[in-house]
Amino acid sequence: MQTYRILVVDDSRVVHQQMKKMLEGSEIEIAGFCRSGEEALKCYEELRPDLVTMDIIMPGIDGLEACKKLKEEWPDANIFMVSSMAYDDMIDSAVKAGAKGFLFKPFTKESLLEGLRGALQAVQATQKGEG
16 A cells, blocks of 8 residues: 655644544555644655645745745645635635645544545646656
8 A cells, every 4th residue: 555645734733633643544644744834845845745734824924825835846746725714715725826625624534534535646647647
């Protein structure tokens, strides 16, 4: 079974712990955890995860800005927004910034796994198309 590495970017340690617990025993592992967009930009190059989960509302640069900056520096970065800001314009902004998907908080284990797997499958399909 292939293992996927994700970088969790969220200012809440609770969300990080929830995700860690929910992903136990799955093919998805948390390779790193960042509490700000700035930290994510530094961590991404070092970790090169398969997928980044990005909160939107964080201190410093927000998730949308961090998403744009990641995509500028690493166009192949795959970002999946995770936020309680469930407005249509927010989702549109996330997609325009380069996000592969959107998961609403609070999430269940099923919705988390389904969302991450869907985003990872989309990434794989894109990579196969390019190769």
